[in-house]
Amino acid sequence: MTVMRDTVVKSLAKVTVQGDENGLIPEYEVLVNLLPVALLNSFAERIMAAAPPERKAEVEAGLVRAAYECGYHTGCGIITSESFNEAVMPMVTEGAKDILRGAYAAFTAWGWAKAGIVQLKEGERMVIRAFDYYEADSGGEGLRAYMFRGLSQAFFDLAYADPYPDGMDTYICQQTKGLEVGDPYGEFIVTKK
Amino acid sequence: MSLELNFSLDDKTFRNFLNGHPVVRHSHHYLCLITKLVEDLSDIGGPQILAEVVEDSIRTVLDDYFQQQGTLSEDERMRIGEAYFATFGLGKMAASGDRTGGEVRLQRSHLDEGWRMKWGERDRPVNYLACGFAAALFGAAFGLPARSFAVTEQEGMVMGAPESRFIVRAA
Numbered sequence: 617m618t619v620m621r622d623t624v625v626k627s628l629a630k631v632t633v634q635g636d637e638n639g640l641i642p643e644y645e646v647l648v649n650l651l652p653v654a655l656l657n658s659f660a661e662r663i664m665a666a667a668p669p670e671r672k673a674e675v676e677a678g679l680v681r682a683a684y685e686c687g688y689h690t691g692c693g694i695i696t697s698e699s700f701n702e703a704v705m706p707m708v709t710e711g712a713k714d715i716l717r718g719a720y721a722a723f724t725a726w727g728w729a730k731a732g733i734v735q736l737k738e739g740e741r742m743v744i745r746a747f748d749y750y751e752a753d754s755g756g757e758g759l760r761a762y763m764f765r766g767l768s769q770a771f772f773d774l775a776y777a778d779p780y781p782d783g784m785d786t787y788i789c790q791q792t793k794g795l796e797v798g799d800p801y802g803e804f805i806v807t808k809k
Numbered sequence: 810m811s812l813e814l815n816f817s818l819d820d821k822t823f824r825n826f827l828n829g830h831p832v833v834r835h836s837h838h839y840l841c842l843i844t845k846l847v848e849d850l851s852d853i854g855g856p857q858i859l860a861e862v863v864e865d866s867i868r869t870v871l872d873d874y875f876q877q878q879g880t881l882s883e884d885e886r887m888r889i890g891e892a893y894f895a896t897f898g899l900g901k902m903a904a905s906g907d908r909t910g911g912e913v914r915l916q917r918s919h920l921d922e923g924w925r926m927k928w929g930e931r932d933r934p935v936n937y938l939a940c941g942f943a944a945a946l947f948g949a950a951f952g953l954p955a956r957s958f959a960v961t962e963q964e965g966m967v968m969g970a971p972e973s974r975f976i977v978r979a980a
Contacts, residue, residue: 629823632816633834638917639895639902646836647923649898653824653831655866659843662862666853675850682842683835690836727818727825727833748822750833 620707621721621732627703628725644693656763657754664756676762680789683766691770692780694722712775713738719771720744729764731802739776744768746802752795761802765789772806785809810878810885812892827896830870837923844920844935856937863941864948864955867893871949883907883950890946894939904943906977908951910958913943915973921966930969934962940975947977956980 633650635641641648660679667675694700695715704718717733724730729749736742751761769789777783786809793803817826825832847855871890875881881889887904894902900918905911915921920936940960947958959980964970 625823629818633898634814634816635895635898635900639898639900640917640919640922641898644836646838647898647919647926648834648836649840649919650827650832650834651897652866652870653833654869655863656833656835658866659859659862662858663847663850663855666855666858667850668853671850671853675846678842678846678849682839682846685842686836686839689838724823727823727831730822748824750824750831 621717621724624703624707624718624721625725628699628722644690644697646690646693648690653750653753657751660751660760660762661755664760679762680766680769683763684770685766687767687770688773688780688784691719691767691774695719695774716742716771716775719774723767723771728767729802731764740808742768742772742806744804744806746795746804749795749802752802754796756796758797759791759794760796761791761794761804764802764804765791768804768806810881810889812874812889812896814896828870828874830873837919838927840920840938841924841927844924844937847937848935860937860941860944860960861956863938864944867942867945868949868955871945875949886950887946890942890950894942894946899939899942902939902942904946904977906947908947908953908979910976910978911947913939913946913960913975913977915939915966915975918966918973921973924967931967933968934965934973935967936962936965936973936975939973943975943977 633641664675708714720732729746731744731746734743734745749764751763769787772787773783777786787806788809789804789806791804793799795802815828847859891902898919901916904913924935943960944958957980959978961976963974963976965973
């Protein structure tokens with residue numbers, strides 16, 4: 617049995633999150649936050665708009681990097697968590713490939729994006745398509761799913777690079793299509809850096 | 810009056826909602842790096858952009874909630890704002906004041922504690938996010954327009970202080 621995506625999504629989507637008596641959400645070895653999508657999208661739009669042309673690449677890289685480090689550290693906590701272990705691990709028969717599929721199911725279940733892997737060459741290349749992601753609602757110009765790029769790069773590093781925490785920055789993710797520019801879906805390609 | 814929480818999930822998109830507003834989860838790594846990014850962009854107003862974006866988006870959430878709840882006192886609005894701050898996992902906030910300004914204290918802070926976990930202490934405050942949140946809270950509590958309050962962080966847990974303290978002044 618390989619990972620049955622819809623089953624995992626439904627299982628993980630039941631998890632709700634809110635701050636404890638200290639107003640904190642300590643989970644997956646990190647402090648989790650829960651923020652309005654409008655805040656994150658508006659921030660990306662306004663900081664990109666404020667950057668002069670010669671610095672837009674720097675700002676874009678910074679937005680991707682924030683998601684990447686979040687995804688790498690939190691992602692490790694997620695794929696070693698009890699909820700992931702219960703929902704996903706019983707279906708894992710193809711090692712890293714199945715864990716990656718489970719990670720994208722979590723990606724969907726937690727409201728980041730309705731997305732899945734459409735091509736995978738283990739350790740070399742992955743193509744993901746997303747039919748809904750919150751960054752598609754953002755204002756601005758051009759392809760701008762910075763969070764999606766960072767998280768996808770992180771997940772591939774976790775699956776195929778050196779074991780955590782030594783595998784950072786092994787792969788890179790580029791966005792080739794986007795709902796935000798009128799394409800029918802978002803498309804993201806992860807390759808070796 | 811306590812904050813009522815209504816979490817929901819769109820069965821088709823799997824987007825998450827809290828009291829009707831789409832929400833998403835990230836970690837302290839994300840907010841710390843976003844904060845560092847805006848500091849790196851100080852020359853184009855990065856910290857102010859972050860604070861204003863937070864003020865505007867949180868203001869929408871608070872205004873919607875207050876409108877749905879009907880008549881609430883200013884004090885009740887302050888307490889609900891604090892509860893939202895905690896629900897979002899941003900920390901434990903205590904706000905006091907009136908329409909001329911006041912004070913906000915954080916006994917726990919997602920950003921400060923996350924920053925210390927990631928990079929250690931530093932010698933100046935870092936919580937532009939809480940500044941924006943406090944501005945939104947005071948504006949919403951007293952029914953005043955956006956940018957009615959200027960918020961300055963006086964000391965932060967990231968500096969080793971036992972709690973973070975913000976001064977709120979009518980702009």
